[in-house]
């Protein structure tokens with residue numbers, strides 16, 4: 001039986017990427033050596049990281065002055081690395097509390113400067129994105145573009161008089177957008193780009209060099225800029241697999257093409273949820289995510305939750321259990337999820353509703 005994995009992360013990679021990556025582990029491009037057993041300073045690997053970097057620049061249409069960095073420590077390490085590099089103790093940064101990841105970023109940032117929470121939807125269990133006005137005078141404003149746990153996403157980013165710092169872990173390269181208002185973008189790879197183990201950061205030069213504190217070498221973005229992410233041994237396999245995903249995305253037509261696909265997939269699933277008496281969406285309609293679709297059993301049908309999950313599993317649909325703080329179901333339909341996978345889920349929902357409704 002064909003399996004479809006809707007896990008929120010680590011998440012699926014495009015099938016041709018997995019196949020090619022598996023080959024590269026054993027024999028990288030016919031060299032007779034595996035990509036994970038050669039020097040990170042070999043021409044083979046420097047070719048990989050340079051191509052990956054160039055593809056990010058191309059796919060994001062990065063203007064002059066932006067650097068692509070390959071880091072470790074997950075997006076969670078960016079929660080402290082960003083304020084450590086960008087914010088002085090006597091300065092203020094604005095944060096939007098749109099979910100648990102955003103809240104973690106807020107808690108970590110408090111160690112480095114003044115943090116002003118501009119808005120929060122916590123009282124509503126983060127079912128929508130708080131609308132905020134971003135004031136002047138902040139060093140930066142921190143946003144989370146897609147709230148993985150709650151299935152909410154900025155459709156358009158708010159106008160900001162200060163640079164935006166953004167956690168794009170769960171919608172990185174899922175759509176085109178104007179990079180110019182952003183001073184820093186970061187993302188753990190394991191949702192929309194590659195295997196876990198590498199974290200990508202895109203930073204604008206003028207954001208750096210303004211803090212007074214001592215920055216340890218490995219926590220200073222400038223180290224990664226000046227050494228092209230090769231100051232120490234980088235996570236070679238995750239970077240290699242990410243490069244393959246970037247090639248795949250480019251071949252597909254880049255962010256415009258993937259956005260069309262992502263919209264079509266999400267529409268299919270949301271329409272199925274909205275039109276079914278058995279299921280109900282949990283996120284506010286205007287903020288619904290194209291990446292993580294969260295839903296529950298509708299009122300009166302709550303007791304069918306475990307049975308539906310079991311039905312999914314028996315039919316090869318994996319990873320649909322919602323986050324423990326939301327309950328219900330979550331279908332993560334990142335770039336790599338084919339429309340066919342969503343169609344199989346929708347058909348199963350329809351069939352289940354016909355039998356149980």
Ligand SMILES: *Cc1c(COP(=O)(O)O)cnc(C)c1O
Nearest residue numbers: 074075076101148167169170188
């Ligand atoms: C998964 C996730 C994180 C945490 O990523 P790690 O790489 O595991 O540290 C942070 N932010 C968002 C939005 C996420 O989805």
